[in-house]
Amino acid sequence: MPRDKPTIAIATGDPAGIGPEISLKAALDTAVRQACNPIVVSDPGVLERHAEACGIKVNIRALQRIGDADWSDQRLNVFNCPTPDAAKLDFGANSAASGRASLAFASAAIKVALAGEVDAVVAAPQNETSIALAGITFDGHPSFVARETGTDENDVYMMLCFGDTKIVHATLHQSVRDAIAMITREKVARVICATDAALKKLGIGKPKISVSGLNPHAGEDGLFGREEIEIIKPAIDAAVAEGLSVTGPIGADIMFHKKGFDAFIVMLHDQGHIVAKLLAQNATAAMTIGSPILFSSVAHGSAHDIAGKGIANPQAMIEAILRLSKAGRAGGLRPALA
Numbered sequence: 001m002p003r004d005k006p007t008i009a010i011a012t013g014d015p016a017g018i019g020p021e022i023s024l025k026a027a028l029d030t031a032v033r034q035a036c037n038p039i040v041v042s043d044p045g046v047l048e049r050h051a052e053a054c055g056i057k058v059n060i061r062a063l064q065r066i067g068d069a070d071w072s073d074q075r076l077n078v079f080n081c082p083t084p085d086a087a088k089l090d091f092g093a094n095s096a097a098s099g100r101a102s103l104a105f106a107s108a109a110i111k112v113a114l115a116g117e118v119d120a121v122v123a124a125p126q127n128e129t130s131i132a133l134a135g136i137t138f139d140g141h142p143s144f145v146a147r148e149t150g151t152d153e154n155d156v157y158m159m160l161c162f163g164d165t166k167i168v169h170a171t172l173h174q175s176v177r178d179a180i181a182m183i184t185r186e187k188v189a190r191v192i193c194a195t196d197a198a199l200k201k202l203g204i205g206k207p208k209i210s211v212s213g214l215n216p217h218a219g220e221d222g223l224f225g226r227e228e229i230e231i232i233k234p235a236i237d238a239a240v241a242e243g244l245s246v247t248g249p250i251g252a253d254i255m256f257h258k259k260g261f262d263a264f265i266v267m268l269h270d271q272g273h274i275v276a277k278l279l280a281q282n283a284t285a286a287m288t289i290g291s292p293i294l295f296s297s298v299a300h301g302s303a304h305d306i307a308g309k310g311i312a313n314p315q316a317m318i319e320a321i322l323r324l325s326k327a328g329r330a331g332g333l334r335p336a337l338a
């Protein structure tokens with residue numbers, strides 16, 4: 001059937017947490033179904049248990065192939081990813097089986113995105129304790145997406161999204177000492193390039209990007225450090241020479257007051273995360289950029305304590321899906337995936 005809307009795969013995250021519930025609520029949401037064609041990637045048995053416990057009415061069409069999806073009726077397309085050992089687990093329990101299942105769902109969704117069968121992937125929360133019990137090394141979605149898509153882990157970045165604000169991190173989960181050592185002219189150039197490409201995929205024709213400094217007051221002309229003069233500014237100048245619209249470096253403490261930017265790039269985890277956690281109305285979405293696919297997770301936990309109760313709020317996931325849906329509407333996705 002013709003695909004008038006982007007197809008978005010929703011990987012349901014940890015089977016013992018709220019992931020299946022918020023995935024179901026989001027996939028059945030009217031605004032989501034208007035904006036895109038959702039396909040849930042999960043074990044139908046897991047979904048049915050959560051639906052029943054949470055009082056969600058759902059009629060599942062289990063698919064062996066994405067090509068068999070059909071959005072002409074109210075049924076929910078579920079790309080079958082069987083995880084028999086995780087389907088019967090208690091809500092709220094940590095286990096190796098649920099750790100394995102959450103990454104199996106994400107991995108299956110990434111594979112169909114790489115194959116061009118879906119336009120983007122949204123992943124519900126995983127549980128890091130359960131993943132560790134499964135003996136799998138996992139330090140967040142960006143490096144996972146890099147491994148699953150064959151991208152260099154140093155070339156993927158996290159873009160935190162809430163409302164219209166997008167914040168990209170040049171470095172993320174490492175010691176500040178190690179992060180500073182990683183900030184080179186090439187690194188800053190690559191993160192600017194990945195940000196520009198991701199914004200274009202999201203339908204912004206000529207993205208305007210602001211880049212922070214590393215030091216107080218962006219170095220104050222070298223008084224408080226020279227990384228801005230020697231590394232960040234030259235990388236910005238090179239991007240501008242390539243025709244990109246990039247401004248900075250600007251002190252990270254004042255940068256977010258500036259209007260008119262489609263994304264802010266920061267050098268360190270806390271420069272961006274403090275702002276996001278203070279300002280976001282709902283949980284933020286974390287988009288992984290720099291890989292060949294569009295991938296977003298929802299930056300809240302698996303909330304084991306309220307799993308199966310029907311009270312989990314799907315709003316952050318709905319926002320993440322709607323944001324990715326714009327990519328398809330702008331027609332920006334297909335060429336990027338080709």
Ligand SMILES: [Zn+2]
Nearest residue numbers: 172173269273
């Ligand atoms: Zn973090």
